[in-house]
Amino acid sequence: MKKKFFSPKIFLLICLIYVISIAAINFGFINSYWEGILKIALINIILVVSLNLATGILGQLSLAHSAFMAMGAYTSVMITKFFTASGWLEFPFAVICGGLVAMFFAVFISYPAMKIPGNYLLIITLAVNEIVRNFIINFNIAGGSTGCRGIAHYSNFSAVYIITVLIVGFIYLLIHSKYGRATICISQNEMLTKSCGVDTFSYKIATFSLAAFFAGIAGGLFAHELLVIEPNMFDYTYSLELLAMVIIGGLGSISGSIISAVIFTILPYTIEFILDIKIIIYLLAMILVIFYMPTGLFSDYKAILAAIKQRFLKKFSRGEKS
Amino acid sequence: MILLKIDNVSLTLDGSRIIRNLNFSVPQNEIVGLIGATESGKSSLFDLISGVYIPDEGKITLAGIDITPLTIEKLTTLGVARTFQNANFFSNFSVTDNIRLGFHNSLKYNLFDVILRTQKFFNSEKEIDERTNELISIFNLSDYADMFPNDIPYDAQCRLDIARAVATSPKLLLLDRPTGGLSINQAEEFMNTIEMVNRRFKTAIVIIENDLNLLLNICSEISVMEYGTIIATDNPIEIKNNQVLTSICLGE
Numbered sequence: 001m002k003k004k005f006f007s008p009k010i011f012l013l014i015c016l017i018y019v020i021s022i023a024a025i026n027f028g029f030i031n032s033y034w035e036g037i038l039k040i041a042l043i044n045i046i047l048v049v050s051l052n053l054a055t056g057i058l059g060q061l062s063l064a065h066s067a068f069m070a071m072g073a074y075t076s077v078m079i080t081k082f083f084t085a086s087g088w089l090e091f092p093f094a095v096i097c098g099g100l101v102a103m104f105f106a107v108f109i110s111y112p113a114m115k116i117p118g119n120y121l122l123i124i125t126l127a128v129n130e131i132v133r134n135f136i137i138n139f140n141i142a143g144g145s146t147g148c149r150g151i152a153h154y155s156n157f158s159a160v161y162i163i164t165v166l167i168v169g170f171i172y173l174l175i176h177s178k179y180g181r182a183t184i185c186i187s188q189n190e191m192l193t194k195s196c197g198v199d200t201f202s203y204k205i206a207t208f209s210l211a212a213f214f215a216g217i218a219g220g221l222f223a224h225e226l227l228v229i230e231p232n233m234f235d236y237t238y239s240l241e242l243l244a245m246v247i248i249g250g251l252g253s254i255s256g257s258i259i260s261a262v263i264f265t266i267l268p269y270t271i272e273f274i275l276d277i278k279i280i281i282y283l284l285a286m287i288l289v290i291f292y293m294p295t296g297l298f299s300d301y302k303a304i305l306a307a308i309k310q311r312f313l314k315k316f317s318r319g320e321k322s
Numbered sequence: 323m324i325l326l327k328i329d330n331v332s333l334t335l336d337g338s339r340i341i342r343n344l345n346f347s348v349p350q351n352e353i354v355g356l357i358g359a360t361e362s363g364k365s366s367l368f369d370l371i372s373g374v375y376i377p378d379e380g381k382i383t384l385a386g387i388d389i390t391p392l393t394i395e396k397l398t399t400l401g402v403a404r405t406f407q408n409a410n411f412f413s414n415f416s417v418t419d420n421i422r423l424g425f426h427n428s429l430k431y432n433l434f435d436v437i438l439r440t441q442k443f444f445n446s447e448k449e450i451d452e453r454t455n456e457l458i459s460i461f462n463l464s465d466y467a468d469m470f471p472n473d474i475p476y477d478a479q480c481r482l483d484i485a486r487a488v489a490t491s492p493k494l495l496l497l498d499r500p501t502g503g504l505s506i507n508q509a510e511e512f513m514n515t516i517e518m519v520n521r522r523f524k525t526a527i528v529i530i531e532n533d534l535n536l537l538l539n540i541c542s543e544i545s546v547m548e549y550g551t552i553i554a555t556d557n558p559i560e561i562k563n564n565q566v567l568t569s570i571c572l573g574e
Contacts, residue, residue, distance in 0.1 A: 170437060177436040177443070178429045181415075185423060188412045195372065195406075197398035197427040197490055 014165055018158075025157060035157060039225050041265040042164045043218050048245045048261040049168050049254055050214035055243065056251035057175060058207045059187025063239045064109070064125035065215050067132040070234035071105060072098030072216025073223035074142055080152050080224070081142075091154040095163075095220035102216025106209035114204045121208075129236045136231040147230035148223075155225035163221065167214050172254055183207050184252070237279055244286035250296020259298040325350045325526045326371065326494055331380030333370055333550075340366045341377070342550045348494065353520050353527045355537035355558070357571045358547030364530045365407065367547070368496045371528075372404045373397040384494065399427055403492035407499050409479040411471040417482055418467050421457055424489025425450045454489070460522070461485040461515070477508045481515065488519060495519070495527045501536065509533070513540050534562060534571055546570060 021038065024030045030038070047065060054062045072095070079094035109128055113121040135141065142148040174180050185193040186200050194200050223229045241264075249260030264282060268275040289297060297304070326348040333341040340363050348354050356364055369375045371382065373394040382390045389397060411420050429450055435443040458467050461481045466474040471482060480500060487495055500516065501509035517540045520527050531537050537544055538558045545555040546567050554567055561567055 173437055173439065174433075178426055178431075179433070179436065181419070181423060182426055184414070185412050188414060189410065191374075191394075191406070192410050192412065193423075194394045195398055195404055195490075196423050196486070197395055199395045 018161055021161070022157065036225065037266060037269050039155060039157060039160045040222075041262050042160045043222050043225070044242075044245070044261040044265045045164050045258050046167050046214055046218040046221075047242050048249065048257045049171055050211040050218070051242050052246045052249070052252065052254065052257045053171055053175075053214075054208050054211035055246055056253070056257075057180065057183050057187075058204060058211075060204065060208060061119060061122045061243070062125045062208070062211070063122060063236055063243065064128045064132075065211075065242050066234040066236065066238040067125075067129040068102040068106060068212040068215035069219035069222065069238075070132055070136065070231070071102040072219030073229050073234070074098075074136065074148070074219075075101045075216070076220035077148055077151050077223045077229065078142055080154070081148075081150070088154075091152075091159075091224065095217050095224075098220040099213040099216035102219070103209045103213040106212030107205060110205050110208045114201060114208075126236065129234075129239055133231045133235055142229075145231060147228055149228050151223055151227045151229070153224060153227055155221045160221055160225070163217065167217065168254065168258065171214075175254070179203075241279060241282055244282040247286050248282075248289050248297050250299025253296055253299035256296050256298035260296075323350045324348070325385055327383045328371070329381045329383075331370060331377045331382065333366060333375055333377050335366075335375070340550050341370065344380075344551050346545060346552055346555075348526050348528055349542070350526055351520070351524055352542040353516065353529065353540050355534075355541040355544040356528055356530045356547060357532065357534055357537070357544060357561075359570065360532075362547045363550040364547055365498055366550075368404060368498055368528075368530065371494075372402055372496060398490050398492075401491070401493035402496070403487040403490045403494070404496035405483045405487050405498055405500060407502065409471075409476070409483045411479065411482060411486070413470060413472050416468050416470055417463055417474065418454055418458065420471060420482060421454050421485050421489050422450060424486040425453065427490065428453070457485050457489060460518075477504055477512065480504065480512065484515070484519065488523060488525070491523075492525055495525045497527060497529045499530050499532070501531065501533075509536055513537075516540065532571075534558075534568065538562060 021030070025035050047069065051062065051065050054060055054065075076094035076098035079097055080090055083090070105128075109124055110121065113124050137145040175183075182193060182196070182198040183203055185196070185198070186203060190200055245260045245264050246257060248264070249258075250256030268278045274281060295303075324347050326346075328344060328346040331341060331344050332339065344367065346367070356367070358364055366375070370377055373389070373392050373396065376391055380390070381388060384397075384400060384402065387400065389400065389402075392400070412423065415423070429446050431440075431443045431446050434440075435446075458464055461484065463478060463481060463485065466478055466482075471479055474482070484495075484497070484500065497516065501512050504512060513536055516527060516529065519525060520540075529537065529541070534544075541558050543555055544558050544561045545552045546561065547553070548570055553570070554561070554564075556564075
């Protein structure tokens with residue numbers, strides 16, 4: 001890990017993408033259907049990068065990411081729906097409250113799970129995911145199984161884009177500091193990290209709940225974009241889908257997560273028949289990546305280019321021999 | 323002056339008493355050897371001092387502060403550093419970054435500085451960069467600075483292990499069989515490195531070692547352990563000349 005501080009090139013790229021997409025939306029190159037898909041892609045970026053924080057950086061597999069998202073979505077919807085304050089001010093407040101609720105539950109879950117050695121967090125998060133979903137259905141939270149309708153449309157493109165950039169930037173800056181370095185070390189050798197003076201227990205809880213906080217925020221944005229939320233949107237297949245995106249993008253790689261989130265969100269809408277069987281394709285791709293490219297498809301594009309080149313060169317040389 | 327004092331400490335793990343009524347002390351700026359047959363509780367004693375285990379009874383004090391109930395990360399901040407049996411490192415980080423991790427608590431910036439990338443953040447990182455480079459040259463790791471720990475020779479890995487421990491700026495350094503796996507020549511050279519650390523960083527050092535001869539020149543005193551307690555503490559020559567003690571060290 002060399003000194004990678006905030007570079008003006010990346011900043012310029014972020015601004016450029018924003019200006020181009022805003023222009024395309026306003027001049028009608030992108031219709032409202034595709035605008036919606038782009039927003040979902042941005043929300044998925046938040047989800048995948050934050051899940052990568054918990055899974056790739058900290059090394060704790062979590063399958064409750066869609067549950068944290070549901071907590072954020074339902075909390076923020078209840079705030080914007082039932083406590084009608086003055087228009088725009090309530091949206092940031094509601095979204096942040098959604099994030100905080102998810103974070104609170106993440107602390108609650110991870111505190112006992114991190115105390116014991118072994119990867120019990122995976123089992124606990126899998127359980128929590130279903131508990132949350134069934135809780136919403138059976139206790140009729142905001143409409144229960146029929147879903148919650150009539151949500152105000154607050155998530156416009158600019159808001160979603162800015163929040164995504166802020167969150168991804170925050171995670172990027174965090175990883176390239178002593179906090180990030182220490183967190184990466186925990187997954188490699190916890191005892192040695194402790195003997196470097198790192199309070200690993202607090203780090204684990206803090207990182208996991210931070211990931212949940214961002215998932216909650218993403219849930220808030222998601223609800224105010226789709227305008228209809230149902231508990232079944234947040235089942236564990238969605239968590240698995242996110243996990244597949246993280247692994248395909250590369251564990252611990254932020255740029256990989258961004259690329260895979262964008263590609264795997266947009267792909268099903270461009271190739272029609274994928275939409276129904278997308279979970280099969282994603283999970284199969286995840287398994288193949290685990291076997292053949294454990295570092296991920298998009299994490300180190302230079303290595304992949306080199307590998308492809310080598311393949312082709314081999315073919316050429318074989319051709320020459322025969 | 324006494325830096326570390328262990329008073330009548332006992333430890334029971336899984337029903338067996340590993341450490342029994344042990345008394346031990348380490349003077350400031352001295353190198354102390356700890357020898358004994360395998361399974362005599364040497365590493366467990368290190369685990370007690372460094373906070374991996376908390377003793378059932380007894381008291382451990384470091385420079386007058388009671389450190390008995392403290393955990394390993396708190397003890398590191400107070401100035402106890404240790405290495406583990408076999409060289410340990412973070413294999414996904416380069417040699418330089420491995421040493422940098424030892425400086426974790428010397429980086430005096432907070433979350434606010436991280437997000438806004440204040441001057442304090444850059445100054446702090448830069449200062450640690452310099453201190454890391456200094457340690458790299460002291461421990462003769464310049465050739466391997468950008469390589470990964472798995473790719474460097476074993477003796478360099480051992481030096482890396484100590485360099486990372488020294489980076490936490492310890493008052494007391496616990497070395498658990500630092501020469502395990504090295505050849506005789508390498509081990510003797512390694513002892514010179516340890517002596518250099520002692521003189522240069524003013525660190526008290528405790529070394530676990532199986533080979534008494536390696537300790538003769540550098541230790542001010544040597545303690546012999548058997549069945550979880552220290553049975554003798556004397557200067558190295560006396561221990562060497564005592565037939566009973568040397569045979570105990572060899573496990574006979």
